[in-house]
Amino acid sequence: MTVSARRKFRREGEGRRRRDLIEATLDCVAENGIEGATVRAIALRAGVSAGLIRHYFPGKAELLQAAYAAVVKRMTDQAKDALAAREARPAERLAAFVRANLGPPVVDTRIFALWAGFIARAHADTALAAVHREGYLGFRDEVESLVGAVLEEAGHPADAMTLRRHAIAINAIIDGLWIEGCMASSLFDEGELAGIAIASVAAQLGVDLPGDEGSERP
């Protein structure tokens, strides 16, 4: 008796399925790079058949875009959570922001693998590039407004151009340390990257920041 070997399944809501597929995509990219994110591998990990992907997304490209957008959102949300304490002093908020971006949830090999995988493809894929640009500019604006508040509080208000240069430099410090931390986390003690960043930002702006033990410069 050759019974139908067809698989049993349950119907799930659209939101749930899309979320599962995106999460499965991220797992695949993080594990084997973007080339490891094939429709079959994604479907297998999501526990559905490959064809279902095309029922919720027009094609694989759109699924990848959605997945990358989820990564960007996750990273920026993490940073914005650090700014929740709105009553804190600007210097404290800046320090918390820096620390949040160089601490455990953000400095992570999986996130980095995702970032690197997508960033590489973004060069040949304008849709992914747009997703990236959006998240990136939001981040820099955040830095710029924080720096402005800190300088104002310290009594060194800066003109727009100086503010911009500070924001670019600080953004670069955070990015660079983030990459170093993700790629060689074993080389740094816990909190060391954040400490280096805060000291560097303090020197950059010429102000004291909480958490910076102070450099021994005269």
Place this chain on the structure above:
Amino acid sequence: MTVSARRKFRREGEGRRRRDLIEATLDCVAENGIEGATVRAIALRAGVSAGLIRHYFPGKAELLQAAYAAVVKRMTDQAKDALAAREARPAERLAAFVRANLGPPVVDTRIFALWAGFIARAHADTALAAVHREGYLGFRDEVESLVGAVLEEAGHPADAMTLRRHAIAINAIIDGLWIEGCMASSLFDEGELAGIAIASVAAQLGVDLPGDEGSERP
């Protein structure tokens, strides 16, 4: 008359062929991402048949490794050229080093596309990761010795740990600005990134660097 349509060819030395194949690989990666670097595309661009690749490399993976090593070498060589003026003052050499890494030949979307493509793959490919690590640590050592010389010249000799932290921070600044410049070169004027970096490094070390117009901090 069905004459043999077989292609004419010339025999080339091993060195020449390997170099051509690596260069073709880099072109393909830069143009269409690492997934665009198929053996057929590489061979087409190198002007040879696809099969020849496996005559000079055990497989595609080894060709990619060789290509990535070439990228790393190209970037670090560029930086070391900036240090050729051995008689210059340490501060001048550091400034030249920073400028060299944030100027036209290194800040380039093509180089970045290569870097991003390989960096992403390095997570799943230990051989590529080793190639990367080698070039990276060499770069950081360079920064550390330069910083040491600058601080000594300025009369602020630093202990090993401080030196290390300075090197990490400066390396991060260069990396971060390099990425920003490569990904959004249109957003920066010529020399602006180098100027920001030199000002930032000067603030970080608490010294004056040639090329830094000075910040208006009191």
Place this chain on the structure above:
DNA sequence: CGGCTTGTTATGCAAGCGTATAAATACGGG
């Protein structure tokens, strides 16, 4: 000038890719 070595090309193959399509089934509304 003719044979030999080996760099080089051409062809084929199995595997894997994204996608299209039709059959099957879960599940809510009558």
Place this chain on the structure above:
DNA sequence: CCCGTATTTATACGCTTGCATAACAAGCCG
């Protein structure tokens, strides 16, 4: 309770990929 529909599976197709192999010819050596 059964029907209808939308979700889900299964299968197949056309294409590309990396790699293996065999035929071929370029250039050296006698």
